[in-house]
Amino acid sequence: MVQIPNPPASTQSPAPRSVPTSADVARLAGVSRATVSYVLNNTSAVRISEPTRRRVHEAAKELGYVPHAAARSLRAGHSRMVLMPAPPVPAGPLYSQFVHDFQGALSRLDYTVVQYGASGLRGDDAARAWAELRPVAVLVPGPGLGPEGVDILKRSGARAVVTLSSERVEGAHALLMDHDGVGRSAATHLYARGRRRIGVVVPDERGMDMFSVPRLAGARDALRDTDATVTVLPLAFTEESAAELAAQWPRLGLDSVFAYNDEYAMLLMRALQDEGVRIPEDTAVIGADDLLLGRLLRPRLSTVRIALPFGRDLAELVDRAVRNPGAAPEAHELLAATVVHRDSS
Amino acid sequence: MVQIPNPPASTQSPAPRSVPTSADVARLAGVSRATVSYVLNNTSAVRISEPTRRRVHEAAKELGYVPHAAARSLRAGHSRMVLMPAPPVPAGPLYSQFVHDFQGALSRLDYTVVQYGASGLRGDDAARAWAELRPVAVLVPGPGLGPEGVDILKRSGARAVVTLSSERVEGAHALLMDHDGVGRSAATHLYARGRRRIGVVVPDERGMDMFSVPRLAGARDALRDTDATVTVLPLAFTEESAAELAAQWPRLGLDSVFAYNDEYAMLLMRALQDEGVRIPEDTAVIGADDLLLGRLLRPRLSTVRIALPFGRDLAELVDRAVRNPGAAPEAHELLAATVVHRDSS
DNA sequence: TTGAAAGCGCTACCAG
DNA sequence: CTGGTAGCGCTTTCAA
Numbered sequence: 001m002v003q004i005p006n007p008p009a010s011t012q013s014p015a016p017r018s019v020p021t022s023a024d025v026a027r028l029a030g031v032s033r034a035t036v037s038y039v040l041n042n043t044s045a046v047r048i049s050e051p052t053r054r055r056v057h058e059a060a061k062e063l064g065y066v067p068h069a070a071a072r073s074l075r076a077g078h079s080r081m082v083l084m085p086a087p088p089v090p091a092g093p094l095y096s097q098f099v100h101d102f103q104g105a106l107s108r109l110d111y112t113v114v115q116y117g118a119s120g121l122r123g124d125d126a127a128r129a130w131a132e133l134r135p136v137a138v139l140v141p142g143p144g145l146g147p148e149g150v151d152i153l154k155r156s157g158a159r160a161v162v163t164l165s166s167e168r169v170e171g172a173h174a175l176l177m178d179h180d181g182v183g184r185s186a187a188t189h190l191y192a193r194g195r196r197r198i199g200v201v202v203p204d205e206r207g208m209d210m211f212s213v214p215r216l217a218g219a220r221d222a223l224r225d226t227d228a229t230v231t232v233l234p235l236a237f238t239e240e241s242a243a244e245l246a247a248q249w250p251r252l253g254l255d256s257v258f259a260y261n262d263e264y265a266m267l268l269m270r271a272l273q274d275e276g277v278r279i280p281e282d283t284a285v286i287g288a289d290d291l292l293l294g295r296l297l298r299p300r301l302s303t304v305r306i307a308l309p310f311g312r313d314l315a316e317l318v319d320r321a322v323r324n325p326g327a328a329p330e331a332h333e334l335l336a337a338t339v340v341h342r343d344s345s
Numbered sequence: 346m347v348q349i350p351n352p353p354a355s356t357q358s359p360a361p362r363s364v365p366t367s368a369d370v371a372r373l374a375g376v377s378r379a380t381v382s383y384v385l386n387n388t389s390a391v392r393i394s395e396p397t398r399r400r401v402h403e404a405a406k407e408l409g410y411v412p413h414a415a416a417r418s419l420r421a422g423h424s425r426m427v428l429m430p431a432p433p434v435p436a437g438p439l440y441s442q443f444v445h446d447f448q449g450a451l452s453r454l455d456y457t458v459v460q461y462g463a464s465g466l467r468g469d470d471a472a473r474a475w476a477e478l479r480p481v482a483v484l485v486p487g488p489g490l491g492p493e494g495v496d497i498l499k500r501s502g503a504r505a506v507v508t509l510s511s512e513r514v515e516g517a518h519a520l521l522m523d524h525d526g527v528g529r530s531a532a533t534h535l536y537a538r539g540r541r542r543i544g545v546v547v548p549d550e551r552g553m554d555m556f557s558v559p560r561l562a563g564a565r566d567a568l569r570d571t572d573a574t575v576t577v578l579p580l581a582f583t584e585e586s587a588a589e590l591a592a593q594w595p596r597l598g599l600d601s602v603f604a605y606n607d608e609y610a611m612l613l614m615r616a617l618q619d620e621g622v623r624i625p626e627d628t629a630v631i632g633a634d635d636l637l638l639g640r641l642l643r644p645r646l647s648t649v650r651i652a653l654p655f656g657r658d659l660a661e662l663v664d665r666a667v668r669n670p671g672a673a674p675e676a677h678e679l680l681a682a683t684v685v686h687r688d689s690s
Numbered sequence: 691t692t693g694a695a696a697g698c699g700c701t702a703c704c705a706g
Numbered sequence: 707c708t709g710g711t712a713g714c715g716c717t718t719t720c721a722a
Contacts, residue, residue: 031692037717376709378709379710423701704711
């Protein structure tokens with residue numbers, strides 16, 4: 001990295017003034033702090049004369065006054081922060097889109113969405129760390145939050161706890177993503193098309209297991225009591241890893257593979273094709289998540305679609321729960337997994 | 346679902362417990378609030394007897410006490426929150442990875458990273474909204490923050506403001522991403538390979554212009570005073586849009602295209618191939634960002650690589666700036682854009 | 691119409 | 707060793 005020198009100190013930077021408070025504004029405007037608060041918050045219960053308002057606004061602007069959110073919500077006894085722990089792995093396209101929509105929708109309902117960078121804490125410790133921020137609602141992606149964690153959050157004032165996972169958690173609203181169903185659908189599809197020696201890709205990446213484990217379990221489940229075999233195929237998201245796996249293909253003797261998701265499927269499919277494996281003749285491939293890229297591959301990638309909730313619907317669920325915290329937790333089954341059959345299987 | 350409001354506290358049913366405070370813990374443990382604070386924070390300057398410690402810990406656990414972060418940092422006068430406004434578009438793979446690394450690295454330095462869901466605010470209003478949280482540092486992705494914004498943040502206590510953009514902003518540390526250079530490199534590459542009628546894809550998606558505009562400008566710049574022409578090609582990230590654009594290809598008479606990034610390149614390349622356009626013979630294609638998927642396409646996608654900063658380096662920059670807020674803003678040129686020539690151009 | 695003052699939860703100083 | 711207490715910045719009665 002290159003360091004670029006700063007412009008000369010001809011423009012002397014002002015001494016590190018401390019940050020202005022409403023008291024400073026009041027002093028400068030020659031009014032009381034109460035008046036400042038009334039003016040800046042447009043409090044309708046109180047009428048302030050126009051000249052005073054102007055003086056306050058001018059003083060605030062001159063000082064660069066910005067209210068202190070923590071002090072405000074401490075006083076108010078509540079905030080409108082919705083906390084979302086950041087996922088333990090870099091977000092995929094599906095999740096990014098979802099978070100984006102969710103944030104937009106909640107912003108429109110006047111909440112502030114905050115993604116909290118996980119500090120490597122787990123379980124109840126993580127819940128406690130989140131609870132310190134006193135969010136009005138918490139949306140937890142993936143498993144890892146137990147009933148005690150929910151309790152911690154609620155006891156520290158969270159009016160809604162929502163989990164986005166495949167398991168229900170006592171006391172929390174649940175958006176149930178049917179990851180087992182994804183695996184089950186994929187395996188059933190391959191079986192129905194006559195495949196019997198079925199590989200299941202499991203990402204090497206840490207943190208991915210929150211999805212890959214149930215997907216694998218679902219596949220196993222679907223093939224229980226059949227004559228099909230399931231072979232677990234660890235795969236890292238790199239060309240090398242894919243090439244290595246593809247090189248073993250003849251030895252593995254598989255006639256089909258469920259590749260965890262469309263991205264891993266694409267990676268593996270390319271490596272297989274480079275090894276001369278014909279798809280779908282020699283080996284059928286199916287992915288999951290129905291990403292756009294799957295439609296761009298040749299052969300077109302079969303996939304299992306699983307809908308994430310629409311950001312707007314989820315935002316409304318959160319809002320409802322916040323306004324009505326006593327209500328029984330809702331559990332929503334997200335649209336069941338469905339196979340989208342294209343050309344690769 | 347029906348909600349049953351909590352009954353008044355006269356009944357013995359789950360009283361509407363309010364959130365326990367350190368005063369509650371003190372009362373239950375039979376000590377003062379000060380002692381509670383000492384015990385729970387392991388204050389080394391004060392020695393508390395072992396039995397007292399235990400009583401406090403037990404009381405805290407029994408009540409499910411979690412300290413109130415806002416109150417604490419209000420009292421302390423500072424926090425260790427690093428604020429990162431969420432980008433206005435769903436994060437791409439490059440950015441997700443970067444954020445993930447950055448969060449991890451800062452967590453290890455004992456900061457709390459928070460991604461703040463954009464409330465649709467712009468410019469100084471956005472800066473003010475961020476400033477309300479009194480973060481110790483702010484990392485702003487993309488342009489949109491002016492010198493006044495930086496000033497607002499600093500005046501409200503931010504000890505470091507870092508921009509991740511292609512332009513330097515007065516007063517802020519800068520990580521300069523050479524988006525112009527991306528466009529310039531791509532165009533120069535195409536020109537050097539004999540192409541003269543050059544298309545430049547510009548995403549239709551809102552918010553993407555923060556990158557697409559400089560990339561286009563760079564391409565134009567590189568071809569100024571040459572015999573090459575630049576044609577702007579709006580494209581949405583959908584198959585339909587790509588098909589539409591590809592259908593017009595003969596009319597456009599282009600011999601090459603810089604497709605904004607690898608994902609748009611993949612989309613367009615597929616549509617062109619489906620129209621019978623040969624790549625690179627009829628039309629050369631180059632993307633950008635050097636995503637893995639580009640290597641998986643056939644022909645392999647040429648691309649322009651632009652390095653994002655390593656999360657760890659950036660975390661250290663932030664830490665340095667926080668500890669030494671008086672220091673001159675650093676500006677780091679991120680690795681210049683370099684063409685990775687593969688088979689599509 | 692404006693001001694004085696209480697108090698949100700917490701920590702740190704100073705007495706006891 | 708422990709407790710009393712001031713005060714961080716803000717809003718909101720209640721009085722003037």
